[in-house]
Amino acid sequence: MTLSDITNPHSFVAADVAILTIRDGALSVLLIRRANPPFKGMLALPGGFVEPDETVERAAARELFEETGVPKSASRLESIGVYSDPERDPRRRVISIAFAALVPNPGESRAGGDAASTQWMPADRALKEPLAFDHIKILERAIAHAKRQLEYTTDATAFCPDEFTVAELRRVYEIVWETKLDPGNFHRKVTRIDDFLQPTGDTTTRDGGRPAALYTAGTLKRLPLPLSPGK
């Protein structure tokens, strides 16, 4: 560290992650209660400073794993924006790289980071809570991002367990888009797209009724034609 490093413009860089999942039929987000100032005691998104030897993606993946136990590979973790208002942190200049993580329901918020202070909350309720920093803006953007991702990519599968049925996938779309989709048409549409869904050969009756075929996520990332949320 030289003097010029200190006098030249520099900043703290943090990665903040809106970890989204579907719980009890609602799009939900993981919030922590801050143990330290600033905003001590307030709800916030998980986040932390980027270490000198890691990328911001790695810092975000680390936060994700610490708070949920979900490895990066089981999620879709994407950068959704940079928050750099000089006043956003009252103590010092911190530039935040915001991420959205779409993860399968990991059950109760776990021990990793600081279990006692983490909680899942339905996204619509979280948007009405006072959140630390500009985390409300990050959360808004993360939710908009998720809705858009479902239109153009196969990211909906990130909300599902490893093996899932077409109806379970449909419910993801219905919950995130807040619409009803025709089960028959939806089934035809998604099963016709090459490499979207990989049949396992197994079936399940866990949702009742006639047994449903089980699938895993295929290799396709971007949908050839967007799935529209329109009625």
Add this chain to the structure above:
Amino acid sequence: MTLSDITNPHSFVAADVAILTIRDGALSVLLIRRANPPFKGMLALPGGFVEPDETVERAAARELFEETGVPKSASRLESIGVYSDPERDPRRRVISIAFAALVPNPGESRAGGDAASTQWMPADRALKEPLAFDHIKILERAIAHAKRQLEYTTDATAFCPDEFTVAELRRVYEIVWETKLDPGNFHRKVTRIDDFLQPTGDTTTRDGGRPAALYTAGTLKRLPLPLSPGK
């Protein structure tokens, strides 16, 4: 500035901008020749450090204006990613926030920054040049971003002058997507979308043939249905 500020993890943060326009029928990018190490003498994207009192968007807008004279309001300037490999700058840790700017052809690269060392280059040629840092990756992402933006948003108008014809707009799509589009079908499609194009009432014959109606960009940002580059 306290001691803890220095010993805690921190970084230099830069904004690098891929300024894209359409010149001589080709998608082109503004490159500078670096006057200083590292990578002295090499081609690079314009960029600079984020000052302590400005946002990264503002730093990017400043670069854009310095190099082209184009104000932020006449462009679409969007963050397209964060480049934070600890080794990306050989001298010290620098995290780069990458932007893509879509601008109308501003004529010759101008005096602002350092006219002698800036040049427009067709994007496909620039992709084959050795560029400083990881700027090739940023440029690739900026081009992919532009192609996608044209599908889902009204950003194509950012490449056009203030007033433009439907055919001029069509040429933007044809050049960026590297396709031919049916003039009649394209005309019908875009003029039918509410708030995409605002008729001025004037016409022009600057492209020859029958006079074409002039339009300005409307208020719509996101297309209700994507325009596909499909055949």
Add this chain to the structure above:
DNA sequence: CCAAAAGTGTTAACTCTACACCCATGT
């Protein structure tokens, strides 16, 4: 047997593509 959910068939409405054709100007 009945309820429930999976998955398929069918059809009318809609949209898109290709291309023919007419229009309004400069030369």
Add this chain to the structure above:
DNA sequence: ACATGGGTGTAGAGTTAACACTTTTGG
């Protein structure tokens, strides 16, 4: 008059939405 590009009409192909219907299980 004619070349040039602007813009409209139209028919056939393709796609979609709505919903009836069959399938396969659990109770």
